[in-house]
Amino acid sequence: MSEIAAQASPSSSPLAIVCGGGQFPSAVAYAVTRRGRRVFLFPIRGWADPEAVARFPHEWVSLGQLAASLRRMRAEGCRDIVFIGNVLRPTLWQLRLDFKTLRLLPRIMQAFKGGDDHLLTNVARMIEEQGLRLVGAHEVAPDILVPAGTLGRVAPSERDEADIARGLSLIATIGSFDIGQAVVVADNYVLAVEAAEGTDAMLARVAALRREGRVRIPNGVGVLVKGPKPGQDRRFDLPSIGPRTVEAVAAAGLAGIAVEAAGAITADLQRMIRAADTAGLFLVGAPSSRRERGP
Amino acid sequence: MSEIAAQASPSSSPLAIVCGGGQFPSAVAYAVTRRGRRVFLFPIRGWADPEAVARFPHEWVSLGQLAASLRRMRAEGCRDIVFIGNVLRPTLWQLRLDFKTLRLLPRIMQAFKGGDDHLLTNVARMIEEQGLRLVGAHEVAPDILVPAGTLGRVAPSERDEADIARGLSLIATIGSFDIGQAVVVADNYVLAVEAAEGTDAMLARVAALRREGRVRIPNGVGVLVKGPKPGQDRRFDLPSIGPRTVEAVAAAGLAGIAVEAAGAITADLQRMIRAADTAGLFLVGAPSSRRERGP
Numbered sequence: 001m002s003e004i005a006a007q008a009s010p011s012s013s014p015l016a017i018v019c020g021g022g023q024f025p026s027a028v029a030y031a032v033t034r035r036g037r038r039v040f041l042f043p044i045r046g047w048a049d050p051e052a053v054a055r056f057p058h059e060w061v062s063l064g065q066l067a068a069s070l071r072r073m074r075a076e077g078c079r080d081i082v083f084i085g086n087v088l089r090p091t092l093w094q095l096r097l098d099f100k101t102l103r104l105l106p107r108i109m110q111a112f113k114g115g116d117d118h119l120l121t122n123v124a125r126m127i128e129e130q131g132l133r134l135v136g137a138h139e140v141a142p143d144i145l146v147p148a149g150t151l152g153r154v155a156p157s158e159r160d161e162a163d164i165a166r167g168l169s170l171i172a173t174i175g176s177f178d179i180g181q182a183v184v185v186a187d188n189y190v191l192a193v194e195a196a197e198g199t200d201a202m203l204a205r206v207a208a209l210r211r212e213g214r215v216r217i218p219n220g221v222g223v224l225v226k227g228p229k230p231g232q233d234r235r236f237d238l239p240s241i242g243p244r245t246v247e248a249v250a251a252a253g254l255a256g257i258a259v260e261a262a263g264a265i266t267a268d269l270q271r272m273i274r275a276a277d278t279a280g281l282f283l284v285g286a287p288s289s290r291r292e293r294g295p
Numbered sequence: 296m297s298e299i300a301a302q303a304s305p306s307s308s309p310l311a312i313v314c315g316g317g318q319f320p321s322a323v324a325y326a327v328t329r330r331g332r333r334v335f336l337f338p339i340r341g342w343a344d345p346e347a348v349a350r351f352p353h354e355w356v357s358l359g360q361l362a363a364s365l366r367r368m369r370a371e372g373c374r375d376i377v378f379i380g381n382v383l384r385p386t387l388w389q390l391r392l393d394f395k396t397l398r399l400l401p402r403i404m405q406a407f408k409g410g411d412d413h414l415l416t417n418v419a420r421m422i423e424e425q426g427l428r429l430v431g432a433h434e435v436a437p438d439i440l441v442p443a444g445t446l447g448r449v450a451p452s453e454r455d456e457a458d459i460a461r462g463l464s465l466i467a468t469i470g471s472f473d474i475g476q477a478v479v480v481a482d483n484y485v486l487a488v489e490a491a492e493g494t495d496a497m498l499a500r501v502a503a504l505r506r507e508g509r510v511r512i513p514n515g516v517g518v519l520v521k522g523p524k525p526g527q528d529r530r531f532d533l534p535s536i537g538p539r540t541v542e543a544v545a546a547a548g549l550a551g552i553a554v555e556a557a558g559a560i561t562a563d564l565q566r567m568i569r570a571a572d573t574a575g576l577f578l579v580g581a582p583s584s585r586r587e588r589g590p
Contacts, residue, residue, distance in 0.1 A: 173468060179488065191490055192491065193475075209492060214492075215491055
């Protein structure tokens, strides 16, 4: 790895971007090219948006052929590779089908034993064994990171600040169980913890609990708190927020959104801030003293 | 409190049972009378089952008049009081309406700040200030506690045992956040964490994730793990299981149910075991070294 890093400086080779769904792949591709670096996109069939990738050199791949694609990336002169965009997490399990050489099987089986993080870490190791370097989207396109501070017009109240602190603390506590990028805390009461269902489903659940009268905490109280699990490999899976998050938070009757500053990504921060302002929600990048694990 | 305990031995005075919904109130009343102690039931309007309480001396109460009812219980000669049965947790917040004397208000407000446990602890303290002693249903009717061991015909596999250990550990870890009587773990992967939604809703979520293909772990893998939060006041709120739990666990495609032995209650253990056997699920009372709080 150190040999590879010495061979090719980051900006002298095109960046390989493996693209899942959503707005992030093109946001990252634009941000990287704005910084003067070439990109080569590898949109994943069934996930990536054809229109978004059309403006960049690209070649469609399928999750089931990722091993072969890694060789293509090297042939295109790529040295660094980024994974970005939505690929339904459990679908990564389909990787089982690709790297099916006997040599790798035991390690893949091992990866499946330990939930997401272990799986991703092992995939990263395999990529590096192919002579590529896995980098985080936030490293090549830092513009997508949510910055620190109160970002919109609405500021959190003292009660909101206490809920934010409790949420960040809960996320840190359950991180060792490989869960919990997001929780909902309302007036010191933990309403919901995200595990396999995803943030949107968790917020819909809070909205339903309120609708059914099973949560009596008044509307406008409560916070969605998001942050990376401590020890999470940020090259693969930083939590993301977007205007749809704002809608779901508003529907859940919460007061606002707090993400760990520089610990979550958003494809278009200005649009996100406008959406929060329009909905009357606060949007906060909360400082954290927690350290990331890194490449 | 020690003075009261000295005044009246447990069996010399009738036991006051404040009854919520479900099967537990009558199960407890029967178990206590079988042991030779008289009972006096205070079924809560809108929650308790009229048929179930009809066989015992009783007087209907409303949540909003609990303070007055406490005086009635003393007049009936009761010294010990048990709370048992379903009362939708947030409905306890309606207590706000009853103990509205100025003297108590600050303490009630304080109770609302800290989630369930603080609320319940403060309610318990108020009851004791009325000269009554709050006891746990499991103390007067130990027959309702789920015992240790493999209780039905099906035994957990080694993988199930590992999932059970991980689930119990997660419950212990998040207990300080006043959440998590139940979690679902499948092949070392945490699929769901219960917060305000309740166990049935959590299991329905797992079933839906499987149906939608968002969880690819094969059917028949995974465990519902339930146990009291560490530090939970067991006089008020031990987790409960029943035949409906078995149905929901089967629908979620899990392999079985593990509860902390003597840390969960069931109204009819034999019926529960038969239901698990019929569904082909294991039912386990898992030993725990964790200590309970409280008298």
